[in-house]
Amino acid sequence: MKNQFVYEFEAGNKGMKGLLGGKGANLAEMSKIGLPVPEGFTITTEACIQYYKDDKKITDTVKEEILQQLKALEAKTGKGFGLKDNPLLVSVRSGAAVSMPGMMDTILNLGLNFETVKGLEALTGNGRFAMDSFRRFIQMFSDVVLGISKHSFDIIFDGKKQQRGIKNDFELTKEDLAGVIEDYLLLVKTQTQKPFPMDPEEQLFLAIDAVFDSWNNQRAIIYRNAHDIPHDMGTAVNVQSMVFGNMGETSGTGVAFTRNPSTGENGMFGEFLMNAQGEDVVAGIRTPMDIKEMETVMPGAYEEFVQICSRLEHHYKDMQDIEFTIEKEKLYILQTRTGKRTAAAAINVAVDMVKDGIITKSEAIMRVEPEQIDKMLHPDFDPEALEEALLFGEGLPASPGAATGKIYFFPEDVVRARERGEKAILVRQETSPEDIEGMINAEGILTSRGGMTSHAAVVARGMGKCCVAGAGDILVDEVKKEVKAGGVLLKEGDYISLNGSTGKVYSGKVPVTRVNISGNFNLILEWADEIRELGVRTNADTPRDSRTAVEFGAEGIGLCRTEHMFFDESRINIVREMILARNLKDRQKALTKLLPFQREDFKEIFKVMEERPVTIRLLDPPLHEFLPKEEEDILTLAGELGISPEAIKDIVKDLAEFNPMLGHRGVRLAISYPEIYEMQVRAIFEGALEAKAETGRVPKVEIMVPLVGLVKEFTLIKAMVHRIAEEIFEGESTIPYKVGTMIEVPRAAIVADKIAAEAEFFSFGTNDLTQMALGFSRDDSGKFLAMYKEKGIFEKDPFSTIDVEGVGRLVEMGTQAGRGARADLKVGICGEHGGDPKSIAFFHSVGLDYVSCSPYRVPVARLSAAQAKIRSQQ
């Protein structure tokens, strides 16, 4: 069988991307389903391969096929190539099988010359338009095909404008443009030693050569190397007849969405301009009319368009964004693509389409971006106000949402401002656990240091509060109570606005709006729940966070950090008394004082969580984190506790560490001071008993030991837990409980089989696991991670999206080894990655039981988990 090198659009379909390229296959698809696409044909990728085989020559066979199709095209359009009265003009576009920016640009209006330009003028009744099209064509063709830089043409064009003393392109008359063209042609002749090709056929074949050549231009080669695309695939060439919407009052052009892209409401949404080309809409000189008004001015075309929109939605099963042109009452669809939409629209469209039977629930779930779900939960800036806002600086988008308020530098000032009814933004170099009260009362938090997993970022996300972190260019002077960036100085009490979703910081007040959450929001999440296999728990340390998380659909607590409780004002000094104790007796005295507080903490959380599992992590941070560092604070503490400041300083110095991350923390504390964990376990069990007594519901207690790397660390603590359980429980007063461990030290993942023989559950602490497996301190890596992303060493921040190849492999190994030793081992993950869609997909793929994330990420996780399941089934 003879090889076919050229296909008319109607002969292909969307399955022929390899042969026709992506663009060609889509044009074919639209033609195939009967849409009025401007006629044309595609020269195949095989023709391109052949071209290279033949030393960059188009062979006669291929040439013949092209000419045949050109003939057919003339017949279909009733126009003629080079025909003065009714010229056929075409666009020429490259189109490889894989989309490849860096290849040839589009050439429009190919076929124009001094003859046909007159035909175009006659047809459109617009001499200036025709001449400008000719000018653009010469410039584009010369640039792309003849290799004369655009810049040389710009000089001529700008010269003409200067000479005429005008500012805007559209002020140039037809005659001016004719003069420009004259100069253009002169330039081409001097540069190429040949006159500009005026024969349309010659133009066409030169353009086809240029597209084929562009397959091997440097940009394309680099792009293919970078994306592992084979170099021998070749590109197709699409030749399509031009249509014009400016051929009088029965012509026009427009853009429309099949549904409202802001709300998702079902109904045409868009703009339309009579007797105009697409450029006119963009230029903004004339005001377009609402698409619905088209019904009045061009009822026939409108009706056809409405029907096409419906067909397109059903065909592509999604809201479409459609460009069209009407040339002398004939409707042409130039392009259709999936319409961009707001978060609310995405959800509403997806749900409506399920209800209309267009898509399935699974498809609906796949239509919603997890980050859109997240956006729904957080306030945003009023988009119009944002356009006027003054950018002050930029940091990391650490916790989404928008916030505006007065600047305060100290937590206590934030609290006072709040009491006065002001909205406050807490601005600090970095936050520490002591700032918690200020963070709670602030609208948003801005720090100049720290990364995506800094204290400020983690705590803010937990609260669902807007936070911009690590804004290195913003200088925060807490002593002078000033904040400076790019020459602008703001003082305490001045307004500032933060966008935690983009990391942008604005000076002044920017109004904030809140998205309305519709019933569809919950509906789509319920569908996700039906589908997903991965459980979704939350990281919550307080009854308030727990309640929020349950409302968002959390099925339990995967990580309850007990250290945050230690920082509460009512107990921090007791904690310090405990740390400063020089002997066991004094330490136990302080712990005895702490016990009732902790018991109450846990009881309240158990009451909120009812019969859902609650995983409580025993104390994790190094003790020095609880001690004051500043001279002044040490003096205050010394006074309060009746200890000499020197004694406190000695202990602070003694506890100081070179690498606290790898220091005396987690279970290591409990090996040195078993009494601390003993108090906590006692508080947990007693709190659970009280909650049971008050509510009649039996809490599901899971006690988690942090930083285990050696199985004996775990067994020592487990034995202690069982001992305390025996002391406390008797008869009816019993609470079922499990003892498990974090897997966050790389060694733990390696010896997971041995640990699982002892532990009843695992929870991967992927924050620390990432730090240790990669050797990246999260507090310090900001300094080089930016450079890493720039040089393509890391595509994503490994603290945001799990490093599948490295850290992910440890999670996989640990899970497999653990389940090998204990088939019913429950395995979850409670690092920041638990709320990241890409990471969730990975956790689904390795078969974890659940992810745990901050309350505000719970809906995102529910959706992502369902999407992961659906994707894995495809």
Next chain:
Amino acid sequence: MKNQFVYEFEAGNKGMKGLLGGKGANLAEMSKIGLPVPEGFTITTEACIQYYKDDKKITDTVKEEILQQLKALEAKTGKGFGLKDNPLLVSVRSGAAVSMPGMMDTILNLGLNFETVKGLEALTGNGRFAMDSFRRFIQMFSDVVLGISKHSFDIIFDGKKQQRGIKNDFELTKEDLAGVIEDYLLLVKTQTQKPFPMDPEEQLFLAIDAVFDSWNNQRAIIYRNAHDIPHDMGTAVNVQSMVFGNMGETSGTGVAFTRNPSTGENGMFGEFLMNAQGEDVVAGIRTPMDIKEMETVMPGAYEEFVQICSRLEHHYKDMQDIEFTIEKEKLYILQTRTGKRTAAAAINVAVDMVKDGIITKSEAIMRVEPEQIDKMLHPDFDPEALEEALLFGEGLPASPGAATGKIYFFPEDVVRARERGEKAILVRQETSPEDIEGMINAEGILTSRGGMTSHAAVVARGMGKCCVAGAGDILVDEVKKEVKAGGVLLKEGDYISLNGSTGKVYSGKVPVTRVNISGNFNLILEWADEIRELGVRTNADTPRDSRTAVEFGAEGIGLCRTEHMFFDESRINIVREMILARNLKDRQKALTKLLPFQREDFKEIFKVMEERPVTIRLLDPPLHEFLPKEEEDILTLAGELGISPEAIKDIVKDLAEFNPMLGHRGVRLAISYPEIYEMQVRAIFEGALEAKAETGRVPKVEIMVPLVGLVKEFTLIKAMVHRIAEEIFEGESTIPYKVGTMIEVPRAAIVADKIAAEAEFFSFGTNDLTQMALGFSRDDSGKFLAMYKEKGIFEKDPFSTIDVEGVGRLVEMGTQAGRGARADLKVGICGEHGGDPKSIAFFHSVGLDYVSCSPYRVPVARLSAAQAKIRSQQ
């Protein structure tokens, strides 16, 4: 066939440990090879099992066998059980298949009563001895068999001494002892409601019961649980006739080594006492004679003993430590065991025995403890002087050897003292690279902070210099120039002495001796070289260290740390200039100044190493390590460089890190500042070319990239190295080189296949790999590691001996994956573990190509590598 429950010694051999227990099998073995062992028999472990089956009763069949053997024993010894004139006395000992401390003690002189004690008196002519033996027997029997605490007897015995107003046991007369016995027997009667058993047969069976019962006493059960020994194996019982060396002038007792345990010289070495029992030798009342004098006084026995010594050496193929007794001219061998010896003796004995054809070279190699080899290389304290020395404090034995000298607190003071001809000890809280000159000039180094892999420890080991590190109880006040411990205060200029092998610190001067290294030392290492598969390289940063290492047999450099070169006085300020540079141009200017220094560094090392491979690690530490921290030093630097102190402080602050271990260091520096590595690579290649030109030998260059975790980090550097090579090399001026990487980030071990596809060699940096895989900062973990060892969580410091299960697994995984991707991948290890025998055995087992260790550990590594190979073949 009838089960045999009792074996006379002659009937067994050393292969019957399961049935006869360890002790019984050894007694049998000695009897079997014809040694004059006192006669006796063993009741088997099966008899013990039977005893438990029969509700703790010795059945009649077993009893009958025992009595039969007892009869036979009487016949063989010509003595009689309970016979007044010539009593048979026996010892009864437990003896399980696996040695088990915690079981029954020995009972001696069983068979004594008021009748036989007279016989003993008659036989020995020593009434006091006989009576004291009887007293001891009653006490021992009552304690072990009847369960009456030793303490009650001690009260009686001490009461008698008080009553008689004497201090020493031996001052009690026969009559005093008779009185004590009377009281003892009264005590037994009141406590047991029965008289003490005076019938020898009854004594024997009670003792056998007691041994069987002891199998299940609490200590034994705990011991078996802890060591995974089955509980149903049972213990054997050994019944052996007593012999007496105090039966007149034809009797005696002694202890002898078959060779000199200090020097290894071949020839009898020991002591002998006429007419005496073993206790007399221990009591030290009489001065024993040299064993060789025995030839004169007891020529027959001596000749026999000499022959037996030779037989024992040949039989056990090692130097023996032998206890013997001569009873009325008859020689009995009571015990033979491998003799303890000094390092020098161990080597000399092993070599001599190979020469004498007693053992093979492999056996000789297994006879020398690696740590003995190490001891040979370092000075030691004069043992006698050490007994008088005043202990000042204790730290970690960070680098072996002994040193004595005057205390100085600052490196420059050490240098000045050395110039004055004084011996100096550098005493500091901790050392930093700036102290290097002081460390070189000091006899030894003492620090109060830091662990086994602290700067002081690592550098001192590299120099083979004595160091005690992290002596936490010793308070070093560098400002006051004082050091304090346990109330003792030493000042600058006072003498102090360090033992780096034990960690002990003494106040004052303790004379130091140096072991002479014999030719046998080198011989045994040459044998080790013939056998071992593992290569041995060294970690060396200077020509001097390289030369030392080559002399010790290093086959190349496995780790040349370039940062130590940066600290040299002549260039540290250029390094600082480079770090403080605010732009690339200034940085490159400083680097250009550094280039000639580095080139010279490398050239000299290449010249020393000749054609041996030299692995050079590019810069590793974070830049802040090179900057001064103290106000004063910053001011000085500011003056020298003409920069404002504030600018320096800003940069110091800017570079500060929370966890420098996981911070901006290693290859990460080169991603941010490629020009630093570029300079180093240039210096390496140019230095290699110059060395080649000067010596005519072609250096073998291996360039190593530190801290790689992601393959792209490596490929970026590799491309740079190749580019610089292309720039520098042409024609004849070419040096072969390899580019490889450290594997020290856990992730690197996990993705080793991907890295090996690019890297030509791996070197496991097990120091950092241990820190990251375990999450243990080596600078901070001292605080809890002691507790970890105490609680049995870690048996060994994982920074000294590799954590096989965790870190070792990563080494294994990384090696396998790496070789899977590149079959000829060279894999070594250059962490501190490279010089540790246990770790070396592991590295052999996973098939590494070489270990690299500090120069002074090279001999240890050579021996350990051979031992690992030999052990793996067994």
